[in-house]
Amino acid sequence: MQRSTTWSIFREVCVITGSMLALIPSVVAENVRLKMPLACDPGRTCNIQNYVDIDSSSAEKDYKCGTLTYDGHNGTDFRLRSLDAQRAGVNVLASASGRVVRTRDGVPDGSFLKSAPEAVRDIECGNGVIIEHPDHWETQYCHMAKGSLQVKPGDLVKAGQPLGQVGLSGLTEYPHLHFTVRHQGRIADPFAYGRPSGTCDGGESLWDPSLREQLAYQERAVLNAGFTSSPVTMDIIEDGNAEKKLPAIDSPAIVAFIRAIGLKAGDTQRLAVTNPVGNVLAENRAVPLDKNKAQVMLFAGRKRPVGGWDQGVYKATYVVERDGKVVLKKEFELSF
Numbered sequence: 001m002q003r004s005t006t007w008s009i010f011r012e013v014c015v016i017t018g019s020m021l022a023l024i025p026s027v028v029a030e031n032v033r034l035k036m037p038l039a040c041d042p043g044r045t046c047n048i049q050n051y052v053d054i055d056s057s058s059a060e061k062d063y064k065c066g067t068l069t070y071d072g073h074n075g076t077d078f079r080l081r082s083l084d085a086q087r088a089g090v091n092v093l094a095s096a097s098g099r100v101v102r103t104r105d106g107v108p109d110g111s112f113l114k115s116a117p118e119a120v121r122d123i124e125c126g127n128g129v130i131i132e133h134p135d136h137w138e139t140q141y142c143h144m145a146k147g148s149l150q151v152k153p154g155d156l157v158k159a160g161q162p163l164g165q166v167g168l169s170g171l172t173e174y175p176h177l178h179f180t181v182r183h184q185g186r187i188a189d190p191f192a193y194g195r196p197s198g199t200c201d202g203g204e205s206l207w208d209p210s211l212r213e214q215l216a217y218q219e220r221a222v223l224n225a226g227f228t229s230s231p232v233t234m235d236i237i238e239d240g241n242a243e244k245k246l247p248a249i250d251s252p253a254i255v256a257f258i259r260a261i262g263l264k265a266g267d268t269q270r271l272a273v274t275n276p277v278g279n280v281l282a283e284n285r286a287v288p289l290d291k292n293k294a295q296v297m298l299f300a301g302r303k304r305p306v307g308g309w310d311q312g313v314y315k316a317t318y319v320v321e322r323d324g325k326v327v328l329k330k331e332f333e334l335s336f
């Protein structure tokens with residue numbers, strides 16, 4: 001790639017040699033500093049579903065030696081919480097300043113992983129952008145919405161500049177941005193660049209320091225939680241429709257639902273709803289998970305009693321336990 005002096009970062013180092021203090025100018029390339037590649041709030045409007053697979057075998061491991069990846073995954077997946085959020089439009093952003101070197105647009109949005117993976121052979125990234133940065137760094141953005149790209153090869157872009165929007169193009173089951181970082185042509189994990197092999201900690205975060213707290217590793221997370229007035233399915237939650245049917249005083253049912261990601265084999269889940277006087281209205285205790293799950297859903301609900309619903313506050317509590325310890329908890333409520 002072309003190196004621009006305006007992009008390069010230099011620093012000088014002081015070296016003491018014997019009795020002589022010598023100031024020796026030295027050019028040291030610094031690592032790229034990454035901003036959010038997606039206009040979302042991690043932990044609130046998006047979550048990291050998958051990290052880079054650091055395991056070179058047919059098994060898989062994320063940079064914390066956890067389960068949030070799959071075999072051969074070479075980037076970070078920032079997942080939106082529903083199709084509704086994607087349809088509203090979420091910008092994909094240049095993670096660092098640089099020059100656009102490649103783009104692809106025109107791949108239709110659709111759920112190809114379930115229907116016809118062969119339809120996206122060799123275009124698994126779908127609509128995407130590749131940007132080169134100083135010192136042989138490169139970032140790639142995949143699964144963007146057809147017709148949404150706002151840049152073309154040769155464009156100079158600034159960090160944070162919109163490139164287009166999240167879509168469902170290429171090999172993807174749900175709306176997310178797949179974000180790949182490369183250095184000198186090799187995959188770089190932005191959470192643990194240079195991690196010594198065989199370790200579950202270490203390496204350098206390439207994220208801007210202002211983002212590190214928001215992007216702290218969460219081995220389990222709640223993606224969706226709420227109340228609805230009719231039975232829910234994973235598809236209804238994915239579509240964003242569950243949240244839209246908020247129960248009212250005359251609703252035929254009150255149902256609390258939850259969707260969580262990153263749960264592990266052996267985790268136990270419980271979702272309970274209490275009525276305005278604190279009595280348990282409905283409870284769902286799931287059997288311990290038989291294997292690690294990319295996502296799970298659980299609901300607990302009850303049909304309207306003969307006398308109708310009491311006015312007041314209905315509270316839902318979701319708890320995931322492991323070895324007798326609470327490892328994930330979410331409380332939410334409904335009132336009328």
Ligand SMILES: [Zn+2]
Pocket residue numbers: 050073075076077177178179
């Ligand atoms: Zn991915």
